[in-house]
Amino acid sequence: MTTLYKVHGSQNHFFILDQTELNTPLSESELITLTKKITNPQNGLLNGADGVLVINKATRDGALAQMRVINADGSEASMCGNGLRTVARYLSEKYHQDSFLVDTMNSNLRVRKYDDLAVRVHAFAVEISPVLFNKEALPFQNLGHDRIIDQYLPEIYPGLRFTSLAVPNPHLISFMNQAQIESNILKEVGEYLNNENPYFSDGVNVNFVQIIGENQLFVRTYERGVGFTNACGTGMSASSLAFCLTHPKKGIFNQKIDVYNPGGKVQTIVHHENHYYWIELIGNATFTDQIEISESDLHQAEFANVKVKSTDEEKYYQQFSNHLPLFNNLQAN
Numbered sequence: 001m002t003t004l005y006k007v008h009g010s011q012n013h014f015f016i017l018d019q020t021e022l023n024t025p026l027s028e029s030e031l032i033t034l035t036k037k038i039t040n041p042q043n044g045l046l047n048g049a050d051g052v053l054v055i056n057k058a059t060r061d062g063a064l065a066q067m068r069v070i071n072a073d074g075s076e077a078s079m080c081g082n083g084l085r086t087v088a089r090y091l092s093e094k095y096h097q098d099s100f101l102v103d104t105m106n107s108n109l110r111v112r113k114y115d116d117l118a119v120r121v122h123a124f125a126v127e128i129s130p131v132l133f134n135k136e137a138l139p140f141q142n143l144g145h146d147r148i149i150d151q152y153l154p155e156i157y158p159g160l161r162f163t164s165l166a167v168p169n170p171h172l173i174s175f176m177n178q179a180q181i182e183s184n185i186l187k188e189v190g191e192y193l194n195n196e197n198p199y200f201s202d203g204v205n206v207n208f209v210q211i212i213g214e215n216q217l218f219v220r221t222y223e224r225g226v227g228f229t230n231a232c233g234t235g236m237s238a239s240s241l242a243f244c245l246t247h248p249k250k251g252i253f254n255q256k257i258d259v260y261n262p263g264g265k266v267q268t269i270v271h272h273e274n275h276y277y278w279i280e281l282i283g284n285a286t287f288t289d290q291i292e293i294s295e296s297d298l299h300q301a302e303f304a305n306v307k308v309k310s311t312d313e314e315k316y317y318q319q320f321s322n323h324l325p326l327f328n329n330l331q332a333n
């Protein structure tokens, strides 16, 4: 038997699979089949999820373990901010360390245990980097720009200004008012750019942002490989950097920014050091369920005989999020 964990960061839900605990790790095709099946909101396990976070032995020196991110559609993402917080917690409890490096697709990233946000709402802070703006890194084409920072892009949506950056997964960000953020525009743009299109050939995570006040944002995300999600950690981090760059009177470098989302709230700190940007993402790492499954059922993505044990952490997370202020009709509480 082995154990899977159902977890969330700001209600961005994942299953954690620790391949180092298995006698035979899942093959690539088994991982994709498992992810597509277990994350399905209708027929998956525990109402599905946005992806599977896979833990392997580290491949880079200095890291405690490797994290891979498999999106719900079976594609692989280079990073996942909300997911990294939950993996950081898992590894912290497994190896009894509070501060360490996690090996991700492009680099080792720093993670550290953070003060609980409320009673039984455990939190971690994680590094989001490297940050890239060039069109090859996203990638984007046919837009007439090498970098997109606060540009009108009528090809994508008339009247909106966009900023695009990779952290290192790709994001397209637009600042807008409450009516626009609550409208159907995100669905339209997100679906268009995550299907065959002339501009973002690998798809892109689309983040629509409402400025609430100084160092305060609300972010709504259409996620590549997933669709609408309650929260996207890399998206909220990329949006915070775009905020500091394009609205410097309200978004301040090196200060905490409150980032609200339909699933709760995180905080970010945008750093600009030696000509490099990096973002610290701070938020909950909530473990809702522990799932016992036999290795052969795991290899076959068969869930009929699993044993699920729920924790009490969701109740405490709900108490925490019920006390957050409401800014629009998109928030869950």
Ligand SMILES: N[C@@H](CCC[C@H](N)C(=O)O)C(=O)O
Pocket: 012, 050, 069, 071, 076, 077, 078, 079, 080, 081, 082, 083, 169, 170, 205, 223, 224, 225, 226, 229, 231, 232, 233, 234, 235
């Ligand atoms: N929700 C994640 C981002 C997951 C990756 C994304 N779907 C992609 O393909 O880039 C987060 O919390 O950062």
